[in-house]
């Protein structure tokens with residue numbers, strides 16, 4: 001069972017029809033079974049916005065330290081030490097504070113020229129073709145270049161990092177049950193961690209001005225982070241900062257393509273870009289949910305949950321909750337979408353949100369600057385990986401200005 005999987009076994013796959021059937025199904029769950037326990041997996045799912053935010057706002061009752069409740073060797077924090085997403089207060093706060101300075105809106109604004117140059121180069125490389133794959137040609141390379149830079153990983157290695165991230169994404173729901181596939185995923189993860197470990201050792205011996213060097217010197221409660229903590233932290237930043245940002249531009253392009261009026265508005269007034277990005281994060285989030293575990297008996301949405309229950313938070317459903325967002329199924333770039341769950345909510349709210357917003361805005365600005373028009377062609381190809389909803393390939397044709 002993949003604990004990160006949101007929803008239950010019978011939910012229609014997002015890839016079936018760009019999420020239409022899934023959203024119909026989620027609406028029914030919100031109305032009729034807003035707090036539901038899947039008989040097969042025994043995982044509870046919260047479908048309503050207010051129940052989800054109650055859980056994300058209450059880490060004392062809804063813990064992120066799932067490993068504490070897993071059997072055998074999975075029941076240790078060996079794999080998650082240093083991973084913010086799998087940590088509760090107070091350690092979570094201490095560790096998050098270490099890196100949060102590097103990710104404030106002001107700090108990441110300094111990266112604008114560099115990200116703009118990377119995006120311009122990527123678009124220039126395909127400009128003569130008149131068509132491109134938004135994912136392969138722009139949104140896959142862009143974030144790994146940016147996060148690789150921040151972490152201080154040598155440029156020659158960025159190709160390798162992309163390869164690992166790709167492989168980690170390229171397994172699907174059915175495959176997870178397949179031991180050989182699971183082994184491939186574990187091997188890939190190990191290769192990536194071993195590689196990062198070499199780099200962390202290098203930086204410990206010879207610190208530079210990058211995030212990994214800072215982490216190797218940082219102290220929490222008077223103690224240096226262990227090597228494993230730094231390695232896992234770098235791994236988290238690399239994957240969290242890469243995969244998500246790879247998927248969202250295609251969702252933006254696809255959604256604007258389906259809403260030509262909104263697309264024309266954004267083209268005419270670039271000040272609407274941030275609104276279009278937030279609304280896409282609500283309307284088509286790429287992280288469909290996450291999981292917590294109850295530390296004590298708790299009542300949510302009128303249901304009694306005992307201690308030790310895995311609880312999946314369906315961000316994708318909360319984002320369409322009609323009790324929270326008026327006309328929730330309508331894509332509206334003018335709405336106040338700030339309370340969307342596309343970046344989560346509470347103490348685990350996406351650390352990289354300012355960076356992601358910047359990268360996404362620059363990607364869209366660059367496309368609007370270079371292309372007088374662009375439109376999606378053919379059918380987007382989706383990842384079936386549980387927990388994410390975004391195309392791994394989206395072809396567009398374009399014309400130059």
Ligand code: HEM
Pocket residue numbers: 084085086096147236237238240241242244245248286287290291341342343344345347348349350351352353355356
């Ligand atoms: C479109 C891009 C992105 C999306 C949709 C996204 C989404 C999310 C979501 C939903 C969470 C919350 C998970 C939870 O509640 O358990 C999260 C957490 C996190 N994200 Fe992002 N993310 C994006 C980009 C980034 C970037 C660029 C970075 C930067 C390096 C990043 C780093 C993180 C980290 C470190 C956490 C864990 C924070 C914590 O547990 O305190 N993300 N992200």
